[in-house]
Amino acid sequence: MKKISKILITGGEGMLGSYISSGSRFSREELDVTDINQVEKILRTDKPDVVIHLAAITDMKKCEDNPDLARSINEIGTYNIAKIAKEIGAKVIYVSTNAVFDGEKVGSYISVDLPHPVNVYGHSKYMGELAVLGMDSKNLVIRTSWIFGGGKNKDKKFVGKIMPKLIANETFSAVDDVKGTPTYAKDLAVMLQKLATSDTSGVIHITNSGSASRYDMAMVIKETIKSKSQINSALLSSFGLTGNTLKNEVLDSGLYVLRPWQEALKEYIRIEWK
Ligand SMILES: NC(=O)c1ccc[n+]([C@@H]2O[C@H](COP(=O)([O-])OP(=O)(O)OC[C@H]3O[C@@H](n4cnc5c(N)ncnc54)[C@H](OP(=O)(O)O)[C@@H]3O)[C@@H](O)[C@H]2O)c1
Structure with a gap:
């Protein structure tokens, strides 16, 4: 070094x-x-x-x-x-x-x-x-x-978009047939x-470490904040997003893998979305 x-x-x-x-x-x-x-x-x-x-x-x-x-x-x-x-x-x-x-x-x-x-x-x-x-x-x-992060002010990605729905106990759908590496x-x-x-x-x-769908991520957050939202598992095609969207977004990080995504996501929600 x-x-x-x-x-x-x-x-x-x-x-x-x-x-x-x-x-x-x-x-x-x-x-x-x-x-x-x-x-x-x-x-x-x-x-x-x-x-x-x-x-x-x-x-x-x-x-x-x-x-x-x-x-x-x-x-x-x-x-x-x-x-x-x-x-x-x-x-x-x-x-x-x-x-x-x-x-x-x-x-x-x-x-x-x-x-x-x-x-x-x-x-x-x-x-x-x-x-x-x-x-x-x-x-x-x-x-x-x-990537997730930024809290209320900077999180414009998936987590930032669903947090208000989860907090308001709304029903919504999340894609379950595409996986990535949160x-x-x-x-x-x-x-x-x-x-x-x-x-x-x-x-x-x-x-x-690990892989997840958006639906998996939403379910972990729901449990973390004890939301009463109903989250429906949906297909990517039902969102009308085709052509340029990817079916598999999972990366293997080999030696550089970080802690499990669930642990990191729970910490993010608890600390940055208080
Ligand atoms: N977010 C993900 O899931 C993800 C996944 C893989 C890789 N990455 C990569 O990770 C890096 C950081 O992403 P992020 O999620 O932090 O995105 P971000 O929040 O959108 O940050 C990108 C920053 O770049 C600034 N920027 C845009 N155009 C610029 C320019 N011409 N000159 C200087 N700065 C400019 C933006 O400023 P303004 O807000 O003022 O436009 C913004 O502050 C990016 O290179 C991205 O491609 C992100």
């Missing part, structure tokens, strides 16, 4: 970035990764040893509707970061996604499986991976999936900071 003195985080005010306690976190307003002049100015001034690059457009529907925007942030923005980081000698740790895979595999995806993105978000993130890996052999790509942003952030002080490079997967 070598000691790293300085970490810079892009997308630092997002769901995952907010949990990173060491280093300088830059919001989109402070560092827009699509603006290479700004990237150059800030990286040369801040002189980080490691850039944890989280800035991205993560809304899959927005990416499908605006492929040029997805490309400019997730692909060109990542290229800008990788290029300037290389010039100043900094390592890049880039957080990527299971969406680089097509979801057709039977069983969980390992880090050496061949990416084959089938939607705009997945494609733009994969191009980002290639930029990071091609720029410098010391760079690290970390794929993860189904991952607590807080757990991942701890691991990112550890890896920032290591020489780990290439591509790895990091998730909480």
